[in-house]
Amino acid sequence: MKQALRDLAALVARVGVGGIFFANGWTKLEDGLKATGAKFLQQGAPAPGAWATITMLTELIGGALLIAGLAVSATGLILFAEALAVFLVAPPLNPISMNELILLGAASLLLAVVGAGRVSVDHMVVIRRRESEAANEFAADTEADRVIASLRDPDTPDEPPVPKPEESAASATEDTAPHPRPRAKGGDATRAESSAPVPGDTLVAGRKKPPPRTRRPAAD
Known part of the structure; x- marks a missing residue:
């Protein structure tokens, strides 16, 4: 008042x-x-x-x-x-x-x-000058904090890497849909069938157990 x-x-x-x-x-x-x-x-x-x-x-x-x-x-x-x-x-x-x-x-x-x-042009000029000084001080403090943070942790980048336009286009056009497994042809099919386990066979350490040996009948 x-x-x-x-x-x-x-x-x-x-x-x-x-x-x-x-x-x-x-x-x-x-x-x-x-x-x-x-x-x-x-x-x-x-x-x-x-x-x-x-x-x-x-x-x-x-x-x-x-x-x-x-x-x-x-x-x-x-x-x-x-x-x-x-x-x-x-x-x-x-x-x-x-x-x-x-x-x-x-x-x-x-x-x-x-x-x-306060009801004058001088007061308005002073207010604008103080606001400008406060804004400059705030910007200086922010810059100082950023520099201090970069000195404390230099390995942390200031900003995330921005992908290049070529990489962005390649990732956007990359086909990520599932595809059916290709079938084996020719020798590959035969090899796959031969390697398939037969009923009664036993796998030992990843290998097929050989058939049991039988004695030959003695000659008269």
Whole structure:
């Protein structure tokens, strides 16, 4: 709540002070540089033509920047210097009196020190700058973590290998359907039949047991 009131007060002060400066500069612009220079000459200001141009531009640009809340610190100091120079060199032109000039100078200096508040262009620029810095810091931290992880485990690849287009096409067209076993032909069939076990035979250590031997009858 306190910060909101402070921002509101800064906004009112910026609009009031900047509006007065801008209106005074606009009056000089409407009167013309020659007429304004002649008035400054009557008041004894040195180089009245240049003085009229400088004060007109300072009040117009500085007042607009104060109202927008852009570069308030620098603008407030410039307007304070302009008010002090007018106070020392020549009396201010109407409709601003000497007392009003002092108040405007003091308010400009106060805004330069306090700032523009959150309802300003300066605050938006600061927010974007902080967001950009935070994003850069986050990216730097992520990169540092990746480097540290790669140093701890150098064998682990950072990213999985990407198959080449040729390999992907070959794997996509590869025939994985089951096929029937080819039949034996010719000698292979005979060999297969001969190697098949016959009923009554016994396999010993992977070999066929030989038939039992019978004694020949003794000759008479």
